Amino acid sequence: MNEMTSVFLEQLKNGHVLFDGGLGSLLQARGLPAGVLPETWNITHPEVLIQIHREYLEAGADVVTTNTFGANPFKFPEEKTEEDSYTLREIVTAAVANAKAAVRETGRGFVALDLGPTGKLLEPMGDLSFEDCVSAYAEVVRFGAEAGADFVLIETMSDLYELKAAVLAAKENGALPVIATVAFDASGKLLTGGTPKSVVALLEGLRADALGLNCGLGPDAMAAVAKELLTYASVPVIVQPNAGLPRSEEGRTVYDLGAEDFAAQMKEIIAMGAKGLGGCCGTTPAHIRALREVLQSSAGMSERSDSLRRDATLVTSFADAAEIGDEPIIIGERINPTGKKLLKQALRDEDMEYILNIGLKQQEQGAHLLDVNVGEPGIDEVAMLTRVVKELQSVTELPLQLDSADPEALARAMRIYNGKPMINSVNGKQESMDAVFPLVQKYGGVVVCLCLDEDGIPETADGRIAIAEKIIREAAKYGIEKKDLLIDALCMTVSTDERNAMVTLETVRRSREELGVKTILGVSNISFGLPLREVINAAFYTLAMENGLNAAIINPGSADMMRAYYAFRALKGFDPHLKAYIDACGGGLIAAAATRGAAPAGVNTVPATEAAPSSSEHAGGPLFHAISKGLKAEAVSAAKEALKEREALAIIDEDMMPALDAVGQGFEKGTVFLPQLMMSAEAAKAAFAIIREHLRRQEGEAASKGNIVLATVQGDIHDIGKNIVKVLLENYNYRVIDLGRDVPPEKVVEAALREQAPLVGLSALMTTTVPSMEKTIRLLREQAPEVRVMVGGAVLTKAYADAIGADFYAKDAMGGVTVAERIFAGEAAV
Amino acid sequence: MNTEKVNRKEIAHYLGIHGASPDAQTEEVIEDCLRELSAKVNPKHVFRTYPLALVPPASEEEVPLLHFADIGVQSRDLSRNLAGCDEVLLFGATLGDGADFLIRRYEKTRMSRALVMQASAAAMIEAYCNEINDAWEAEYAAKGFSLKPRFSCGYGDFALEHQKDFLRVLELEKRLGIRLTDGCLMVPTKSVTAVIGIYQERDE
Structure with a gap:
């Protein structure tokens, strides 16, 4: 770290740092024509850039931002393409040189290397891969660091995935401090759904040196979001609003806040505790000068309020954050092949639809997070975990718990994960901590810490607490705080020793009370080897929550567990007006789970189909009806029934194909419409899955037609x-x-x-x-x-x-x- | 977003149901998709007005050239649409990422619902554009002006390439989160840009 860098970080921590303001409109006012990339002026009009930077420094800014917002390899190639085109290296080098020239001439100031959005779309919305996005930013960072920038400023980001790529690129390509700011809209959300909490969780997980807000809103409108950021952030917060709202005047964009009004509105944000202040669109050196005056007169103003939540344990998806606190959290355990034949097969067939549906089903059942484990002999776990995580995060807004014993699988999945994940798990073995903690230090995450080590699982709570303490100490060496650790006290079945449950519960309680750390448990092992396991599981789950369990890894499709969960929340005052409990009863969440496994009603009462008749004697039977009516659940149970009496291939030929043909003919005649055709297709597909599984058991796989x-x-x-x-x-x-x-x-x-x-x-x-x-x-x-x-x-x-x-x-x-x-x-x- | 104003007939039309009413099962899925969408979408729009200049073509064969904001457009269809206007309103609107998220979710897990979701979202962005359009019409009518029907690039000979101009002029990437694919298609896909001509009714 060079001297300027440490001086800068010191000032940001202990005082205030004044950033500069807008650049685009100033360039336009000085003659930048429409359609010309502003970054080319770094080379064609260096004197204009130096002049603008100087005006900001003379107005009192401590930081000038390079004219590189749109400088990326997609706009500026590596090689010159035409006589008058410029390479990315030329653009970035010139931009930093201009800023440094202004600093030299005025004798003060830091140079921020500016990184904006790439303008490209990341997967799954677009086709830019995460790794290509990291590489694109990496080039800019390398050129900027070589040219002598003092720190990296990533700004106006609205997609957390692109933001993660930019921060990783900055961290992996030099030692410059990294500051990242995002653009919220008036609803307090990013355009991709992110919230202040999820921004803090992601950026602090990635070890950004400071974070904040810019663009999108004026100071007044930004205050509420700024307050939310300041509540959760441990690192300094930067706020750079627009000069109010834009409007069109004679075809030009103007902003409605003058310098004095802008500075006056910033007072509230300064009082809240923001450390870095500046402006974005529409702000000028005059705004920054007025802001400098306000800053001087407000020296010694009150620090952040006392309602801070810096210890909140947060995991995030691409959108919102889930907070793990006193209110119990459910982590769905079903995406785990252990003991699940169909899931094993789906993994071997790379049948993502099956896996995604397990995830979405758990979401419907009330899971707050999803555990993802794809470890299975014969499966390339490293590749598969990454693949399944990518697929899941494209269809669910729930955060994921990445579950693997293979550090390489964890590393890859943590890298491409869109957010701050939960990690399952580390334990007290030195080898485990040496492998997992560096990953958490780099990518961020909340880690499940198992109370076992080289000597196995201690029989006493004292022994397990000692391991928990050891893990907490080791994590601290990596800068991983207690809020990002969840102690797993481990459950041993009570069928081998009736004291086992008490040891676990004591460990949970003491972890919370003595160590001040949150807890997690995989609950169901407690009943291993016993009859009616759900009875024991549910009671133990309630006891664990009463002893301070924060998160449980369970099956949210289990009626007994969900009853325990809703009842506990209702009784402990977590459920205002008992709304969630009543909804769960009325909406059938608990009740539906209770009848799980029973045959769906109504199979035999499906009305006669209007579809075209068929020569087959089974056409018109339950499976034919279910498919022609597009009833998926009915088709599945009808297929199961049919398999008890008839050959699989006969069922396909006599029931299913005639049904599909009848619906297809109806579609061609215009009596059946596309949505019905698709619902029938899906019902048939579900029935096929049952029949294929049956064939597979008989090793008589039906060959495909081609x-x-x-x-x-x-x-x-x-x-x-x-x-x-x-x-x-x-x-x-x-x-x-x-x-x-x-x-x-x-x-x-x-x-x-x-x-x-x-x-x-x-x-x-x-x-x-x-x-x-x-x-x-x-x-x-x-x-x-x-x-x-x-x-x-x-x-x-x-x-x-x-x-x-x-x-x-x-x-x-x-x-x-x-x-x-x-x-x-x-x-x-x- | 309030789903009452979303045109159900249009959804049915997008689903290939012409002239007939959807069956009860499909109707139920449509309503359910609209409910799910309305909780997930975040409709937004931006607009600006600009003076319009028309460069009359030297001959019949030449394509007329139009200027507004910093954009130059060569298009017979657009110049016909904007005939008699001195000013244009440019706007961009989007349902946001939420609609695409739901369509993607069901494409991967339940195609029949994806289909209905897609049709419902298309009708929803249309309804949203109509709603803001109606408000502008009333506003301009009060001042003695009328509005031409909205015209988007990709219609007739108004080249899709101009989508880039809309993005730049209206700052759609920064303000609405709209980005373009290499083929100039907007993402989020449930987004609309258009130009609306403003003219004064003249007593003849």
């Missing part, structure tokens, strides 16, 4: 149509290789060859992407001439399909099935 590659073409991000076709084709027993959306022609060709697929289906929704479809067909003709191509999508017609050289045009979802049936039956001629 491989079909599907893709939404390059440039198009609408893939709902393609996904519909996929579901239907799978029901007709084709193996679909789904390449997703925005797929380059080369990738389609490569997949068609690799999978030896006789048929490729291409989808496009926009007229603008049809040329890309044509290009894909041309490439297929060149490199895989035997492959047939069907196309579909909103803008296509038969004539259009012919014009671009497709073999078949599928006018709707069933059209794809018709084409496939013809191709695979050998009737290839159109």
Whole structure:
């Protein structure tokens, strides 16, 4: 750390640091034309930049921010492309030099290397991978550090995932302090759903040196969010508002707060305890001068209020934070293959839909977090944990608990996790702590700490508390605070020693009272080897909560456990007006769980279908009805019933296919509509899953009819149509290789060859992407001439399909099935 | 967002149900999707007004050139739409990431619901745009002005490329979280940009 850096951090901690204000509008006022990237002026008009930086320093700013907001490899390439273009290195180097020149000329000030959003979309919304995003920021950071910036300022961020990429890039490419500020809107949320709490949790987890707010709002509107940040943040907080609200005046954007009004509104934020102050859009050197005066006159104003919550234990998803405190938290335990045959199979088949549905089901049942464990012999756990975490975080807003004994699997998953995760687990063995704590130090996280070490699990509470203390001490060496540790006292079954429960409960209580640390338990082991385990589990869960248990890893689908949970909250005053309890009873959460396993009612009372009759004697039976009506649960139980009496293949041929055909014909005639077609398809899919499982047990796997590659073409991000076709084709027993959306022609060709697929289906929704479809067909003709191509999508017609050289045009979802049936039956001629 | 104003017929239309009413089961799913959406979306919009200049083409064959903000647009269809206007209102609106999140969730886990969610969200952003449009119409009517129907890039010969101009001029990335794919499609996908012509009714 150089001298300037430590002086800067010292000043931020102990006094106030005044940042500069807006830059864009000042550049425009000095003649920057519309459409010209402002960063090019670092090189073409250095004198203008130096002048603006100087004006800010002379107005009293301690920090000048480099003109690099939009400087990234997506806008400025590594190599010169044209005579008058600039490389990223040239832009960043010149920007830092301009700021340093101003500092030299005025004799004071720090230089902040500015990083803004990349303007690109990260997965899963877009196609920029997390690692590519980190690399993009890394280049800017390296060039800026080489050029002599004093610290990195990441600002105006609204996507926490992009923010995480930027902070990691800054931390991994030099030793400069990192400050990050985000842009909230008037509702107190980031555009992607983040909250002040989740911002603090993420940034402090990543060890940012300071954090805060900029842009989006004026000082008054920002005060409430600033207060929330100050409540939770342990590091200094920076606030850089706009000069009020923008409006359009003769085609120009102007802001409504003058310098004096702006500074006056900042008084409240200073009084709350913000350490770094400055301005964003619409603010000028005059605003900063007025702010400097206010700052001087408010020296010695009261520090932060006494309602601080810096000890809050927070885990986050891409959106909100879950707080682990006195109110008990449920962590859903179901994504764990131990003892679950279907999940093991799903992991081997990479059946993400199955796994995601387990997660969403637990969310519906009331879990606050989801444990994710994919450790299973024969599975590459490192790759699979990352994959499942990516998939889960794209469909659930619950934070995840990354559960693995493999530090490499944890490291990879923690890196790509969108938020501050829970980690399961570390224990008192030196080897475990040496592996896990450095990861938590780097990526942030709340860690489950098991009370065992090299000597095993102590039999007494004293022994377990001693291990907990050891873990807490070791964590402190890495700067990991108690708030980020959850002690797991461990449950040994009472069937081997009736004192086991008491030891666990005492450890829980003493961890809270004596060590001042929060606790977690996997509850159900307590009853191992006993009959009616749920009875013991639920009672033990209640006792544990009464002894101070903060979080439990349980099955939220267990009626007994959920009853214990809701009843405890109701009795302990955590449930105002007992609303959650009553809702859970009325909404059937508890009651539904209680009847889990019972056959759903109504299977035999489904009204007669209006679908077309079939020659099969079973057409019209319960499974036929359930599928043609799109009733998933009924289809599953009807399939199970049918399997008791009949052959699997007969059921498929006599009940299921006729039902699918009848619905498909109805769709073509216009008596059945797309949503019903899809609901039937899903009911059939669920029934198929039951039948396949049955076949697998008999080692009589039904072979698929063949491989079909599907893709939404390059440039198009609408893939709902393609996904519909996929579901239907799978029901007709084709193996679909789904390449997703925005797929380059080369990738389609490569997949068609690799999978030896006789048929490729291409989808496009926009007229603008049809040329890309044509290009894909041309490439297929060149490199895989035997492959047939069907196309579909909103803008296509038969004539259009012919014009671009497709073999078949599928006018709707069933059209794809018709084409496939013809191709695979050998009737290839159109 | 209040879902009452979302046009159910339009949702049915997006689902391929033309002329008929959806069955009760589908109707129920539609209502349920609207409920789920309304809890998750965060509709927002920004707008600014600019003077409009039309460069008349030298000949019939030449495509007319329009200027507003710092944007130059060559388009016959847009110039027809803006005929008689001296001023335009540019706006951008979005339901936010929430709608895409729900569509993605169900695409991966329950396609039939994804389908209805997608159609419901499309009708919802339309309803939101209509709502703000109506308010502007009333506001301008009070001052003696009328508004042309909104016109988006991608319509007719108004090139989709101009989406970049909307993003820059209205600061849509910073203010609404809208970004563009390489093919100039907006994400969040349930977003709209448009230009609305403002004109004064003249007594002839």
